[in-house]
Amino acid sequence: MTIRFRLNGAELQFDGATDMPLLWYLRDYAGLTGTKFGCGIAACGACTVHVDGGALRSCVLPMQALAGKDIRTIEDLGANGLHAVQRAWIQEDVPQCGYCQSGQIMAAADLLTRIPQPTDSDIATITNICRCGTYPRIRKAIHRAAAILKEESTA
Amino acid sequence: MNELSRRSFLKVSATALGGLLLDVNFGGRAAAFADRGQGPWVFVRIDPGQPIVIGARTAEIGQGVKTSLPMLIAEELDVAWEQVRVEQLPYGLIAADNELGLDGKYGAQGAGGSTSIPDSFIELRQVGAKLRRVLMDAAAERWQIPRENLLTDRGRVLHPDGRTLPYADLAARAMELPLAKEDVPLKASSEFRVIGKATRVADCEEIVTGKTAFGIDARLDNALVALIARCPYFEGDIESLDDSAALAVPGVRKVIRIPAPDPVKGLINHLAAGVAVVADDTWAAKKGRDALKIAWSPGPWSKDSSAALEQKALQALDNTGDSARRDGDFAAARSSASRVLEADYHMPFLAHCTMEPQNALLDLREDRALLIASMQSPGGASRMINSMTGIDRLKIDIRMPRSGGGFGRRLENDFVAEAVHVAKALKAPVRLIWTREDDMQNDWYRPSGVHRLSATLDAQNALTGWSHRAAASDRRFRLPERADSPSWLGCLDPDAFPAGCVDNFAAEFIPLEFGLPRGWWRGPLPSFTAFAIQSFIDEVAVASAQDPLAFRLKLLGQSREMPYSEHGGPTIHTGRLANVLTRAATEIGYGEKPLPQGHGIGLAMHFVFGGYAAHAMQVSVENGRPVVHRCVCALDVGQVVNPLGVEAQIMGATIDGLSTALNLQITVKDGRVEQDNFSNYPLLRMAEAPDVEVHILRTDFAPSGAGEMGIPTVAPALANAIYAATGKRIRRLPIADQLKA
Numbered sequence A: 001m002t003i004r005f006r007l008n009g010a011e012l013q014f015d016g017a018t019d020m021p022l023l024w025y026l027r028d029y030a031g032l033t034g035t036k037f038g039c040g041i042a043a044c045g046a047c048t049v050h051v052d053g054g055a056l057r058s059c060v061l062p063m064q065a066l067a068g069k070d071i072r073t074i075e076d077l078g079a080n081g082l083h084a085v086q087r088a089w090i091q092e093d094v095p096q097c098g099y100c101q102s103g104q105i106m107a108a109a110d111l112l113t114r115i116p117q118p119t120d121s122d123i124a125t126i127t128n129i130c131r132c133g134t135y136p137r138i139r140k141a142i143h144r145a146a147a148i149l150k151e152e153s154t155a
Numbered sequence B: 001m002n003e004l005s006r007r008s009f010l011k012v013s014a015t016a017l018g019g020l021l022l023d024v025n026f027g028g029r030a031a032a033f034a035d036r037g038q039g040p041w042v043f044v045r046i047d048p049g050q051p052i053v054i055g056a057r058t059a060e061i062g063q064g065v066k067t068s069l070p071m072l073i074a075e076e077l078d079v080a081w082e083q084v085r086v087e088q089l090p091y092g093l094i095a096a097d098n099e100l101g102l103d104g105k106y107g108a109q110g111a112g113g114s115t116s117i118p119d120s121f122i123e124l125r126q127v128g129a130k131l132r133r134v135l136m137d138a139a140a141e142r143w144q145i146p147r148e149n150l151l152t153d154r155g156r157v158l159h160p161d162g163r164t165l166p167y168a169d170l171a172a173r174a175m176e177l178p179l180a181k182e183d184v185p186l187k188a189s190s191e192f193r194v195i196g197k198a199t200r201v202a203d204c205e206e207i208v209t210g211k212t213a214f215g216i217d218a219r220l221d222n223a224l225v226a227l228i229a230r231c232p233y234f235e236g237d238i239e240s241l242d243d244s245a246a247l248a249v250p251g252v253r254k255v256i257r258i259p260a261p262d263p264v265k266g267l268i269n270h271l272a273a274g275v276a277v278v279a280d281d282t283w284a285a286k287k288g289r290d291a292l293k294i295a296w297s298p299g300p301w302s303k304d305s306s307a308a309l310e311q312k313a314l315q316a317l318d319n320t321g322d323s324a325r326r327d328g329d330f331a332a333a334r335s336s337a338s339r340v341l342e343a344d345y346h347m348p349f350l351a352h353c354t355m356e357p358q359n360a361l362l363d364l365r366e367d368r369a370l371l372i373a374s375m376q377s378p379g380g381a382s383r384m385i386n387s388m389t390g391i392d393r394l395k396i397d398i399r400m401p402r403s404g405g406g407f408g409r410r411l412e413n414d415f416v417a418e419a420v421h422v423a424k425a426l427k428a429p430v431r432l433i434w435t436r437e438d439d440m441q442n443d444w445y446r447p448s449g450v451h452r453l454s455a456t457l458d459a460q461n462a463l464t465g466w467s468h469r470a471a472a473s474d475r476r477f478r479l480p481e482r483a484d485s486p487s488w489l490g491c492l493d494p495d496a497f498p499a500g501c502v503d504n505f506a507a508e509f510i511p512l513e514f515g516l517p518r519g520w521w522r523g524p525l526p527s528f529t530a531f532a533i534q535s536f537i538d539e540v541a542v543a544s545a546q547d548p549l550a551f552r553l554k555l556l557g558q559s560r561e562m563p564y565s566e567h568g569g570p571t572i573h574t575g576r577l578a579n580v581l582t583r584a585a586t587e588i589g590y591g592e593k594p595l596p597q598g599h600g601i602g603l604a605m606h607f608v609f610g611g612y613a614a615h616a617m618q619v620s621v622e623n624g625r626p627v628v629h630r631c632v633c634a635l636d637v638g639q640v641v642n643p644l645g646v647e648a649q650i651m652g653a654t655i656d657g658l659s660t661a662l663n664l665q666i667t668v669k670d671g672r673v674e675q676d677n678f679s680n681y682p683l684l685r686m687a688e689a690p691d692v693e694v695h696i697l698r699t700d701f702a703p704s705g706a707g708e709m710g711i712p713t714v715a716p717a718l719a720n721a722i723y724a725a726t727g728k729r730i731r732r733l734p735i736a737d738q739l740k741a
Helices: A022-028 A084-091 A101-114 A135-154 B003-016 B065-077 B116-120 B123-143 B167-174 B204-208 B282-290 B306-316 B330-336 B378-389 B414-426 B436-441 B526-543 B548-556 B574-588 B643-663 B714-726
Strands: A003-007 A010-014 A048-051 A054-057 A070-072 B052-056 B084-088 B093-095 B102-104 B151-153 B156-158 B164-166 B224-230 B237-242 B252-258 B274-279 B293-297 B322-327 B339-347 B359-364 B369-372 B396-399 B430-433 B449-457 B463-473 B504-512 B561-563 B571-573 B600-608 B611-622 B625-636 B693-696
Touching (some): A084 A135, A084 B204, B052 B065, B065 B084, B065 B116, B065 B123, B123 B156, B224 B414, B224 B436, B237 B252, B274 B282, B274 B414, B306 B463, B306 B504, B330 B449, B339 B526, B359 B414, B369 B378, B378 B414, B449 B526, B526 B548, B571 B574, B611 B714
Parallel strands (some): B052 B084
Antiparallel strands (some): A048 A070, B156 B164, B224 B274, B359 B369, B449 B463, B561 B571, B600 B611
């Protein structure tokens, strides 16, 4: 079975195991290692990508569910200049080990699409795990990214 | 997809999709540093028109040394941080005329014990200072004036007449000139322009764009993926194996048996017997592993449990243990005391749970090897490959990518040993990956045990005696190389406060045999002893109607240094401990104004590996769960290299401490670990993570590290705050549902 989809703007097809989670396709075949493996059960969010514009956990997303879908990974988020979330992450010096941050950033970018000016409670709906405990700086960075986006939209 | 088309697909797609094809070969980029033998030039590369490249020598596991160590070199080299690009150095060995025949090319490269900064603070500044001097020598020669007449500023040498030469124009000649053999003068701290300045993570942009290659992201074109099914029973083995269904999974290439660790030699290599499934990709390896039919023999521990260990510990505490310290006569103090207080504190096993599961990419040849893995102990990995293959250590090329966390897990190299077993049988490069379940069930766990604390008070409520006795799983068990060291090392902190502050003091340890391997978990010793000590000091204060802050300060007494034999010594400074405690209490407004109904403030302080930390927390309990309203940490780590990095470490360690105190435990039943993923080992998430107010005391003491300082005082400060808020004393971790009605 051939599955056709769009990945970071490129039209692609896949003929391999249809039950393969998107995560392993990205990491083992697409050369996109920015999306991370953390748990394999959609609990930690290290593998978060955007599918048709919304955040999903790719470790439990089989390739067969992706026919006709538009997938975007961390590598593409800042392809045309860093995304506001990425800039805010740098300014707030968020990463420690850095491993979960691709997923955190994809989740934050998705949150800001849905809720442009999130409260702390809105931010607390992000359930991605950071083992280093960077949550306080993530919270600051999301508020900062919201401010950047607001300023850019009114500029 | 066949092998050829898979490869070509990989190449096409990687560029088309904005990805990074990580093509690592023997030799490679790091070789540019390599032909310089040993000495300062191995750390720095200066090329015209390029940023000044400074090599980071120590494994980066999230503790920030990839930024802070190059800062030390940049400071004395006298370059602006903006002129610098940081590159991770590989593990380096060179031939030497000594007993081993080997010497470290870059010095200490492992990450553990919060030692990178204290070990490097002078050494790496000397690197920068010697290079600055030889660059000045090159300029002096060019200009024909004495070096003493020259100055430097931001990567340039300055002539008294106003002319300047950039380092890049001088580097080629400078590399031919002799370097100073003896130490050269270093800057006074008042002259620092890089050290002490808030500096962001050096490779932050690569991280946030997904370009950073962690160990698990390393690739070799022809490497196959391996997953291992490990025996779930400690010291169990493979009884029977049917791999026919596994081999029928498309993409599965080979099934390889991993032998059980030698029971006589112990856990010198890997943790468990297992069966490796090698495949074209991770998913095929996973499906192949799931299809294995294995009967395990359960081994000698199949009836044991962590609950039974706890009972064993409680019984053992009625007996005498191995003495770690004895001042005065605690028994006499006890018999003459007006009051004796006693409490038991229970600690669970903990898993490290690095966000990036263990992995290793290994290309093993007849006479050489290439290893790329996330690790904390590259020297240990080098020795392990050498001992298992006989390959000359100088021919073992080890790369240390950024690690997705360490926390002590990666001090062990069991995953490297497994990769060697697989690669030997496969005769091809292997990319070993652990799943989360593998990681949680095959760890070197933080030890579980019971700590029994006793205190004696006289008629005036003065503390006359203190006894700290612990029974816990033996750190020497299945590790015969540790057999000759005292049982209590790393298990009991005999010189921790209040040792030296009370006349009659006793510390004893009782080692217990238990099948679960135990290892070093962030702040290995203080992270659990502080919970017992700083909770009990609170209990004693409350029981004797004394203020917990004033009681601690009174005991600390006059500011002085006392001997400290464990890691972080040789001394402990009571004044520095009092200062961090006072600062934390002041910042949170301790005792100043009435708190909201149901709120309480808890304090704790501890000496951690050369640094001093105190936490103060304001807490209430809502629906049986502690809610942290304010969380303050005051810290004295001596001179601070990167305040932004130190703040990050303390924030993170505080969250780590809350996560473990609130929720986390590994339990054992029928000889196997019960937890297997984040669903039953629930790390703290954003919703429960408070902001952490970090106050770094600026002192001129020699620097300690900071990676582990923020964790030990979290659990006791939280527990003391819960007591202050509710009157309920937490003596067992994790808190979990203990406060639920």
